[in-house]
Amino acid sequence: MAASFMGLVLTLLLAPVLAVGFGALVAAIAAGDRIRLRPPEQRLPLSVDALVTLVSVVLAVLSMALLPWPLHPAGASNWVGHPLLVWVMVEGAFLAPLLAGLLAPSPLAMRAALRDAQISAGGRIVLWLVIGGSLWGGAGWEAHELPGRGLLLVAGLMAVAAAAGVGPFAPDDTLAPAGAEEGADAMARWLACLARHVRGGLAVALLVAAVIPGPAIVQPVPALLLALGLFVVITLGLRQVRLALPRFTLHMALRWCLWRALPVGIAGVLYLALT
Numbered sequence: 001m002a003a004s005f006m007g008l009v010l011t012l013l014l015a016p017v018l019a020v021g022f023g024a025l026v027a028a029i030a031a032g033d034r035i036r037l038r039p040p041e042q043r044l045p046l047s048v049d050a051l052v053t054l055v056s057v058v059l060a061v062l063s064m065a066l067l068p069w070p071l072h073p074a075g076a077s078n079w080v081g082h083p084l085l086v087w088v089m090v091e092g093a094f095l096a097p098l099l100a101g102l103l104a105p106s107p108l109a110m111r112a113a114l115r116d117a118q119i120s121a122g123g124r125i126v127l128w129l130v131i132g133g134s135l136w137g138g139a140g141w142e143a144h145e146l147p148g149r150g151l152l153l154v155a156g157l158m159a160v161a162a163a164a165g166v167g168p169f170a171p172d173d174t175l176a177p178a179g180a181e182e183g184a185d186a187m188a189r190w191l192a193c194l195a196r197h198v199r200g201g202l203a204v205a206l207l208v209a210a211v212i213p214g215p216a217i218v219q220p221v222p223a224l225l226l227a228l229g230l231f232v233v234i235t236l237g238l239r240q241v242r243l244a245l246p247r248f249t250l251h252m253a254l255r256w257c258l259w260r261a262l263p264v265g266i267a268g269v270l271y272l273a274l275t
Contacts, residue, residue, distance in 0.1 A: 007074030014073065015065035019057075022064075022201030022231065023194075030166045030238035035197050040186040049100035050188040056195045059093035060202045067209040068135070070223035083136050087128070090206065093199055094120055097192065112172055115250050119169050120199075122257030123162030127203065129265040130156040131210040139272045141217050148275065149211070151268030156207045158261035160234065162253060164200035167242035169253050171196070204234050 024035045066089060068081035079085055094117075101113020130152045139145055162169040212218075212227045248256065 004074065004077060007072075007077065010073035011065045015061050018205075019061045019064045019198050019201060022205055023198035024201075025232070025235055026164060026166065026200040026204055026238070027197040029235045030161075030164070030242060031170065031197065031200065032239075032242065033193075033197065035194060036190060037194075040190050047188055049103055050191050052096050052100040052103075053188065053191040053195050056093050056096035057191070057198055059089050059096065060195070060198045063089040063093055063202055064205060067205060069209065070212070070215070070218075070220040070227060081135070083132075090202065091124075093195075093202065094124065097195060100188075100192070116165060116171050118250060119162050119248075119253045119257075120165055120203075122254045123159040123164070123169070123203070123261075126155055126159035126257055126261045126265050127163050127206055127210075129262070129269060130159075131206060133265070133269040133272055134210045137269070137272065141213060144275050145272060148268045148271035151264055151271060153211050155261050155265030155268060156211065157234070157237070158264065159257055160203055160207050161238050161241055162257050162261075163206075164203035164238070165196060166200055166238050168245040168248040170242070170247060172247065204231055204238075207234065 020035065020037070027033045027035050063086065066080060066082065066086045068075070072080055074080055098113060098117040101110055101117070133139060133152050134149060139149060141149075161167045165171060208227050208231050212223055212230065215223065218226065
């Protein structure tokens with residue numbers, strides 16, 4: 001009992017560090033931005049959009065705590081990696097900003113928020129397929145299963161930029177200078193930027209947690225180093241995508257996710273189901 005309690009405490013202490021750290025890496029490398037940890041004003045975020053965005057940050061941190069990382073402090077607990085809990089927390093983190101966008105006073109901000117939400121949802125559909133097939137679908141690491149896992153990895157790599165909202169899938173600032181935060185106060189804009197980068201780090205972390213081998217294949221310490229290295233490699237790849245491709249329209253982004261990446265993921269799942 002005491003061990004499980006200490007594992008929970010350590011998890012809750014480490015999760016914000018991981019969420020902010022991964023978000024900072026994605027912001028600096030993939031998005032060409034940086035996380036600003038100091039708020040612009042020394043006051044509580046009392047506006048509705050700021051509170052909703054704060055909820056998004058909290059849910060992203062809890063999502064990071066639920067992912068089955070190697071050497072997880074509470075790895076023996078049944079809530080770690082629980083499919084329903086992970087899905088609810090992650091989707092809540094990504095959908096909460098949509099409520100803030102719908103409550104925005106500017107119609108252009110609302111339109112920008114809807115665009116971002118649709119693109120991210122398209123990417124997450126593919127990521128959930130990858131996670132379900134790789135992490136929760138019972139797929140092993142036998143030689144005949146590796147092609148299916150490879151297809152799922154390719155699908156995840158194709159969709160993770162859309163889910164993270166970086167590169168050609170980044171928020172569109174042509175509709176309004178501040179994008180989905182147009183008309184919001186300084187505190188709400190600061191929280192929105194922080195939440196966006198934390199969610200970007202979470203999207204990459206979801207893919208990494210899904211594709212790294214489990215403890216039956218790789219020992220925890222090498223698996224953790226592999227996970228961190230894979231996170232950096234994927235983030236560097238997202239940087240190259242940002243530099244090489246222009247920003248996609250909503251139609252192009254959804255077409256890429258649903259007509260390019262999704263069929264690859266479906267092929268991977270079908271391969272694993274039939275082998």
